[in-house]
Each structure stands twice: as structure tokens, then as C-alpha cells.
Amino acid sequence: MLKKGYKQLVDEAFAQIKTYSVAEALTKLDQAGVQFIDVRDVRELEREGVIPGAFHAPRGMIEFWVDPDSPYFRPVFEDNKEFILFCAAGWRSALTTKTLQDMGLERVAHIEGGFGAWKAAGAPVQEKEVKKIV
Numbered sequence: 001m002l003k004k005g006y007k008q009l010v011d012e013a014f015a016q017i018k019t020y021s022v023a024e025a026l027t028k029l030d031q032a033g034v035q036f037i038d039v040r041d042v043r044e045l046e047r048e049g050v051i052p053g054a055f056h057a058p059r060g061m062i063e064f065w066v067d068p069d070s071p072y073f074r075p076v077f078e079d080n081k082e083f084i085l086f087c088a089a090g091w092r093s094a095l096t097t098k099t100l101q102d103m104g105l106e107r108v109a110h111i112e113g114g115f116g117a118w119k120a121a122g123a124p125v126q127e128k129e130v131k132k133i134v
Ligand SMILES: O=S(=O)([O-])[S-]
Pocket: 087, 088, 089, 090, 091, 092, 093, 114
């Protein structure tokens, strides 16, 4: 028997994090000082598309990419931006937003319903660029 199931974890995260509707997030898409963060798996990006300008930080690595003391640190996280996370449907991003908040990021939020809701609302989507190996 688990001490906590996924539902409890997600509900606890929802209670402690900021959640933007798609409409609210859309107003922030091109805003200076705001960075969208896509925490989905790369295969989902290839299959479903991406939000223009979003930085891909897979959930599996994100704690290591955010922490400047980690050998995997990514400079995109060093600025004092607002980070808006999303996944496919809003559960992984809720857990990840809670984790980044626990790590000390002050302006972090996620998008309700994730990329699925974003796409369904007709918000901007583009194909993932395929990197050519030369
Ligand atoms: O992306 S997810 O909300 O289905 S975990």
C-alpha cells in the first residue's frame, strides 16, 4: 500500500502552486521576462508539436538543470524570469512546478490542462525543429 498516491501528490501540488488558464498564459507568451518551459518527453514534442519559444526541459532532468551547483545546469534558469511550465495535461507540470518552488524559484507557475488544452484552444503551436546532423 502506498503512503501517497499520484492523486494526493497532484492535489497537494495544485493547492500550493500558481495555475494559469490557457487564456492567462497566452497573454504572457511573448512577454519580456517570461519563459515557457516544456517538461514533456521529446517524443511528445515530435508527435504533438511545441509552443513557439518554449524551452524544452524534460521533467526527468529539470532539478539538475535548475541548480547552478549541478554539472547539468542550464543558464536559461539563472535569470530572474517568470517560468511557466506545461506538460501534456497538467499533472506532471503541477508536480514539477511544486518541486521548483520548493527549490526556491520565486516566480513559477503552470498551465491548466497543459499542451492539450493549449492546442484545443487554438493557441499557437508549431512543429518541433528537427536538428540536422551534418
Ligand atoms: O501530462 S500529464 O498531465 O498527462 S502527466
